[in-house]
Amino acid sequence: MSGARGADDRPVVRRGVPEGGEERVAALYWEAFGRKIAPALNPPGKGRAFIATHLHRDRSVTALAAGRVVGVAGYRLDGRALTGGGVKDVLSAYGSCRGLPRLVLLALLERTPAAGELVMDGIAVDAAHRGRGIGSLLLREVAAVAADHGCRRVRLDVVDTNPRARALYERHGFTAHRTERTPWLRGLMGFGAVTTMHRPVTDTHADADATSGREAR
């Protein structure tokens, strides 16, 4: 697989979503988290458009291959997350009657950082590019962003149906903090428990900043 690729299309990690990359990021998010977000943002075309329209491009790190976004990690910091859109936006996109239950579902997915925390709100790599170290580069860059903002830890949630992602996080120094059982969400969103994980951030993570633009395998 990788033998067919030239050095030029090796993914490079950078901060932010490049201008014009919004729809691509929305598509990656939908592909990765559709099961979870579809009840709130369906139908898919409309949901992807909603995500693309309300993205905060500066709340992410992305991986680019041949100029195309192939990976993204979003985070919430200082009151802004990669995925945006407030009450008014949801009601105007879906109507006031249909929008209200969607707001309730979106509120379930909302995560508020504690002081000194950067909260990740999703990491997704294009299926054709997985297993080449891109997810690892994105996680390191997010830690560097956290260090640059004086955060003492990164927090994320992982669902019980995603043990491989959890294994990846553990390899990157995340440890389980608590698990919330959500059996009532299994039918609707596909998972029955959410584990919150923490990774401490030290000044050494800021050094990773110098390697921004790093290449994957």
Ligand SMILES: CC(C)(COP(=O)(O)OP(=O)(O)OC[C@H]1O[C@@H](n2cnc3c(N)ncnc32)[C@H](O)[C@@H]1OP(=O)(O)O)[C@@H](O)C(=O)NCCC(=O)NCCS
């Ligand atoms: C999780 C994910 C971001 C990792 O990106 P990646 O570029 O493949 O990561 P790396 O190459 O650095 O590391 C590979 C490791 O990621 C994890 N991983 C690989 N494929 C995965 C997949 N389809 N789903 C979940 N985790 C996966 C595994 O731990 C894997 O190690 P392993 O092959 O020894 O099992 C990517 O697989 C993905 O987008 N998955 C779907 C979305 C998702 O599950 N996001 C996490 C939500 S909490």
